Amino acid sequence: MMIRLKPLSLTLLAALLTAWISYRQSYRSPATTHVPQVKAPSSVSGRSSREMAVLTDKMEQLHVLLERPFNSRTSTETWDIISGLSVAQIRQALDLIPKDKATDAAENMARALYFRWAQMDPSEALAAAALEGKKEGADRSPNKKQALSSAYAAWFKRDPDAAILYAQTSTLVSRWSYADLMGKYLATLPPAEAAEKMRGFGKDEAEIAGVASKVRAWGMVSSPEDRKAFLDGIASSGMTAADAQPVLKSFTMSWGLVDPAAALVGLDGIPLDDEEKAQTHKEIMLGWAGRNPVEALAWAAKENPPETMANLVSIYSNCSFPDVDSALASLDTLSRNSPDFREEFMKLQLGCYYQDSWLPFGRNGTAERLFFSDLKIHYDHWAASAPAAAEKWVGSLEPALQQKLHTSADEKH
Amino acid sequence: MKNTESNGISWSTAAAIAFILLAGVGGHLKGKADTIADARSGARAVSGLDTAGEEDPVGRKSDSSDALRLDRIHKRLFEIWKSPTSGGYDPEAEARTSHLLEQMSSAEIEGFLRTLPPGSADHAYEMTRSILFAWGMQDAPSALAYLSTCDSTRMTISLVERWVLDQPDAALAWMDGGSLTLVQKRQMRDMRLQSLLGLSNSDPDRAFKELSNMKHEDAADQIWLWSISHAQDPQMRQRLLDYAAASGNPEDLASVRSSIAGSLARADPDAAKEFVRNLKIGDEDAAELDAAVTVGAAYDDPEAAYSDWVQRNPGVMDVPATLQNGFSEWMDDDPDRAIKWLKTLPAGGLRDRLYESSIPALAGSEHFDEAAGIVKTIDSPSLRAEALNALQTRWLLVDSQKAAAWKDGLPAEDQALLRK
Numbered sequence: 032m033m034i035r036l037k038p039l040s041l042t043l044l045a046a047l048l049t050a051w052i053s054y055r056q057s058y059r060s061p062a063t064t065h066v067p068q069v070k071a072p073s074s075v076s077g078r079s080s081r082e083m084a085v086l087t088d089k090m091e092q093l094h095v096l097l098e099r100p101f102n103s104r105t106s107t108e109t110w111d112i113i114s115g116l117s118v119a120q121i122r123q124a125l126d127l128i129p130k131d132k133a134t135d136a137a138e139n140m141a142r143a144l145y146f147r148w149a150q151m152d153p154s155e156a157l158a159a160a161a162l163e164g165k166k167e168g169a170d171r172s173p174n175k176k177q178a179l180s181s182a183y184a185a186w187f188k189r190d191p192d193a194a195i196l197y198a199q200t201s202t203l204v205s206r207w208s209y210a211d212l213m214g215k216y217l218a219t220l221p222p223a224e225a226a227e228k229m230r231g232f233g234k235d236e237a238e239i240a241g242v243a244s245k246v247r248a249w250g251m252v253s254s255p256e257d258r259k260a261f262l263d264g265i266a267s268s269g270m271t272a273a274d275a276q277p278v279l280k281s282f283t284m285s286w287g288l289v290d291p292a293a294a295l296v297g298l299d300g301i302p303l304d305d306e307e308k309a310q311t312h313k314e315i316m317l318g319w320a321g322r323n324p325v326e327a328l329a330w331a332a333k334e335n336p337p338e339t340m341a342n343l344v345s346i347y348s349n350c351s352f353p354d355v356d357s358a359l360a361s362l363d364t365l366s367r368n369s370p371d372f373r374e375e376f377m378k379l380q381l382g383c384y385y386q387d388s389w390l391p392f393g394r395n396g397t398a399e400r401l402f403f404s405d406l407k408i409h410y411d412h413w414a415a416s417a418p419a420a421a422e423k424w425v426g427s428l429e430p431a432l433q434q435k436l437h438t439s440a441d442e443k444h
Numbered sequence: 445m446k447n448t449e450s451n452g453i454s455w456s457t458a459a460a461i462a463f464i465l466l467a468g469v470g471g472h473l474k475g476k477a478d479t480i481a482d483a484r485s486g487a488r489a490v491s492g493l494d495t496a497g498e499e500d501p502v503g504r505k506s507d508s509s510d511a512l513r514l515d516r517i518h519k520r521l522f523e524i525w526k527s528p529t530s531g532g533y534d535p536e537a538e539a540r541t542s543h544l545l546e547q548m549s550s551a552e553i554e555g556f557l558r559t560l561p562p563g564s565a566d567h568a569y570e571m572t573r574s575i576l577f578a579w580g581m582q583d584a585p586s587a588l589a590y591l592s593t594c595d596s597t598r599m600t601i602s603l604v605e606r607w608v609l610d611q612p613d614a615a616l617a618w619m620d621g622g623s624l625t626l627v628q629k630r631q632m633r634d635m636r637l638q639s640l641l642g643l644s645n646s647d648p649d650r651a652f653k654e655l656s657n658m659k660h661e662d663a664a665d666q667i668w669l670w671s672i673s674h675a676q677d678p679q680m681r682q683r684l685l686d687y688a689a690a691s692g693n694p695e696d697l698a699s700v701r702s703s704i705a706g707s708l709a710r711a712d713p714d715a716a717k718e719f720v721r722n723l724k725i726g727d728e729d730a731a732e733l734d735a736a737v738t739v740g741a742a743y744d745d746p747e748a749a750y751s752d753w754v755q756r757n758p759g760v761m762d763v764p765a766t767l768q769n770g771f772s773e774w775m776d777d778d779p780d781r782a783i784k785w786l787k788t789l790p791a792g793g794l795r796d797r798l799y800e801s802s803i804p805a806l807a808g809s810e811h812f813d814e815a816a817g818i819v820k821t822i823d824s825p826s827l828r829a830e831a832l833n834a835l836q837t838r839w840l841l842v843d844s845q846k847a848a849a850w851k852d853g854l855p856a857e858d859q860a861l862l863r864k
Contacts, residue, residue, distance in 0.1 A: 045460075046467035100609035100646045103542055103577040110539035134645075143535040150536075184530035215528030289561065322594070382841050385808075400661065401633060429837070429863060 089116065093124050093140065101135035109140055113147045118155070121148045141174065142181040153186035153194070161203050179203060187212050192228075199231040210235060214242020222264075237274050244270070248282035252289050258282075262301070272302075279303050280311050287315035292330055313342055317349045324350035328361055332368050344375050359412050373413060377424060380406045384432075403435070410436050517544055518556055525571035532570040541571070542578040550586035553579050557590065573599070580607060585618060601635055608639035612650050615639070616657070633662065637669055644670050648680065652687065664696050671700045675707035681719075698729065702736040702766055709740025716740055732764050739770030746774050747785050754794065763797050771798055772805035779811050783818070792823040800827040807838035816850055819858075829861035836862055 089112050096112075099105050116124060121144050128137050141163075148156035160178035183204050187194040198209045217225035217239065225243060229236050244265065251261035261282060265275055283301050286294035294315055298308055316338070319327040331338045331346055338346065347365060352358035366373040384402040414421040425433050521544060524537045545553060557575065560568055579587040580603040591600045607615040619636055636658075644651040651670075655663045667684055674680035681704055688700040701723060709716035716737045725733070735753070742749035753767065775782045782802070789795040799822050806815035815835050822828040832854075839847035851862065 046464045049464050049468040100606070100642075102581050102606040102610055103538065103574075104581040104610070106535065107539040107542040107578070110535040114536065114539070139535075142533065146533075146535055180530050181533065184533060185536075187530070188527045188534065188536075212528050212530050219528075378841050382838075385837060385841075429833070 089120065090123060090127065094127055097127065097129075097134070097136050097140060099136060101139055105136065106139050106143070109136075110143055113140075113143045116144075116147060118148060118151055122159075138174075138177065142177055145178045145181040146185040149182035149185035150189060153182065153189075153197075156182040156185075157201075157203050176205070179205070183209065184212060187216070191216050195228055210238045211242055214239045215246050217243040218246035237270070240268070240270065241274055241278055244268070244278040245281040248278065249285050252282065252286040252294075258286070258297075266302075272304075276303060276307055280307060283311050284314065284318075287311075287318060291315050291319040291327070295330075313345065316342065316346050320346045320349045321351050324352060324361065328365065332365070340369065340371060340375050343369065343372060344379055347372075347376065348379065355408060359409075362409070362412075363416070373420075374424065377406075377409060377413070380409055381428075407436060514548070514552060514556070517548060518559075520544055521556075521571060521575070525568070525574075529570055532573060534570075537571075538574045538578070541574045542581075545575065545578045545582060550579070550583045554586065554590050576603065577606070581610065584611070584615065588618070601638070604635055605639045605642055609642055609646055612643055612647065612654070616654060636662070637666060640666055641669055641673060644674065644680075648683070652683070655687070660691075660693070664691075664693070664699065667696065668699050668703055671703035672707045675704045676711065698732065701725075701729070702732060705733045706736040706740040706766070706770075709737040710743045713737060713741040732766060735764035735767035735770070739766055739773075742770055742774065746782070750774075750785065754789065759793070761793060761797060763794065763801070768798070768801035772802050775802040776805040776809050779806060779809075779814055783814065791821070796822050796824045796827045800824075800831045803831040803834045804838070807835050810838075810842060812839050812843075812846070812850070825857075825861065828858065832858055832861050833863050 092112055093109070096105055096109050113121070113124070125141065125144055128141050145156055145160050148159065157179060160175065160182045163175035163178045183194065183198075186197070187209075194209075195213060198204045198213070213229075217228060220228070229239055232239060248261060251257040262279075265278060268275075270278070279301055280303060283294055283298055283303070286297065295312060298312055298315075301308070303311060316327060316331060319330075327346060328350065331343060343365065347361065350358070350361065352361065362373065362376065380402075384399075384406050410421060410425065413424070425436055428436070521541060524540050524544075525534075527534075527537075529537070548556070553575065557572060560572060576587055576591070576599060579590075584603065584607040587603060588600060591603070604615060604619065607618075616636075616639075619632060619639075640651050640654060643654075655666060658666065667688060670680070671684050674684065684700050684704070685697070688696040691697075701720075705716050705720055708719055720730070720733045720737060723729075723733070734756075738749050738753040741752075750771065771782070786795060786798060786802075789798075799818050803815050803819065806812075806818070812835070815831075819828060819831045819835055822831055836847060836851065839850065851859065854862075
């Protein structure tokens, strides 16, 4: 009996073992499942396709990702790997990044590594980031700035209060890194609490308050009550007139995105200085023209006070027309309403055409052809509808350009 | 008996082997099934400390209605982006956004973006940006069609550049017939140049292949651009020289040689001179390349580079165009310093030529008074006429009143040189 049981139990044992091994080989745990199957790019040579098809080693996967173009997919794959690394592995991964070859993929990976490191140990990550570039003798390297900023951003995201305290005493974190983050964070808090957290930043308080006010402005433009409350708040905040200008501009620009016509009218009541007010007016109009050219041009044509000719030309030039014919139709309408409009617009076209020779460093044949083509389209259209005026204009140009406009074939694009 | 015994052993051995194999297959199938079940349940690997990052399953099939599923995804997206970011940088939020978008169709992504109010706060802007980049990798034509209805040319260019690197065939074909606004169409040629510059880094073979689909003048601009950016790479350098030599247009080869020499000289003038020495060229080409090396070396020390060129070319009036352009660039960048150096040259001759060639740059950057001062000192009537007309063209466009006043104040001899 014992003799018969022995082979049976051995068989059972072998079967169990085989089943377990097969199970382990075919089952991939959630962790393994989530790690992306990094495929090598076609240009990476020297490896067989089978070898490259599935790389299980994280460092090797990161190495391959360094060779691939940077985009949302590869940066997601990169983060999926990095989010599972230990501090020791992060150190190892940082060594993979070539110091002499700055690519988007390399920069993104370095930043993600410091971000991840700071999620686990912010002080250690910031100390390591501060050493970036030191080995290469580049103490002020952009890599160091990026590394510090990434590490600090991760810490701020996880524990803003601790990060704020750290920034008050540390020389590692630059104002560049924290002012923006802090302003955005403080905008989410009640004003009294925000003011309390801001103390201790000395001269940077104004900048942080400015960012916070700008962020608050975004949520305060939809109703007259909100707008009044926001403007009253700025007036009583103790902010200097100079510090208030960018905040008020940001507020008005946000309003212009929600309701450009109302914002353009309401701009008069915003305590911006005259120059800033004119610039804000123009930017709101240009943005509107980009989003909805028909509405923007209709408003610009009939509202009082009328747009300056220069503004009107800029607005028209910024319109997002679907095709050349609708652009030319709008040009005709504007020219009928404002007799000087076409000549002013042609002046701008001429300026663009000549720009190529005025700015020698920007000279290239493609731009020259493009600008000439624009000039030609508008000239031909003008010549078809008002030949005498068009010929008078073309007669004022240099002879070589006159000839070119008369002889080149039309090239609509 | 022996046979029977032998058959018996074989039978039991075969049964045991079959049993073991069956167990193996069973284990394999169970492993597969568990893997799929885990994936469906949304089990995710997150680091121990990253508890805030755990995603609940938002799988399409587990929700009873699409509206509910989408509502959960939308809430999750806002939750992901509620924390302030440093200039929009948050790789964790971007990766989560990307994974959530994998569960949405293009129509659903577009629908969500259209629900966002204009003038959204900073974090909503960053969320939108992240969604657009992820959508662009998922379904670039749909993302770009959506962008064509917004005023977002910069985003369109960024997305196309990334798409070209990821799927060059599809992206380049789209660039020829995509649904773009007129403004975007106008930028298409520059978009192609920039995109192919990126592709030449990651996949030079594919980038070179595209040249055959381009008009000759566009291809010439492209290799000119590549020559500047790849000058340090000997292999690419040779490839560009070979391509330009085979194009059949001698200007292509001259342009590539000049760009490489100038670009090399910016970093290492000696390496640039060595490159030029190794080319088999005639005197005229040598003069042009010498000018390119001079302009490259002038990037760090313009006075030394241009003085050296003047000493080596005494009495030369026919200044190569490359040198004139380089000098104009200096004039545009730092007119006071460039004018101070020009005044060290003897009057007339070469100085006249450099004065004349610098007027478009000065006028282009609206240094009208400096330009007017220089024009007066040009001895040669023909060069002065060129300079006067270049200045008048630009000045009239920018400020016709001041231009007219300047014209009225000119001596009769100079007024006669101006075109009517």
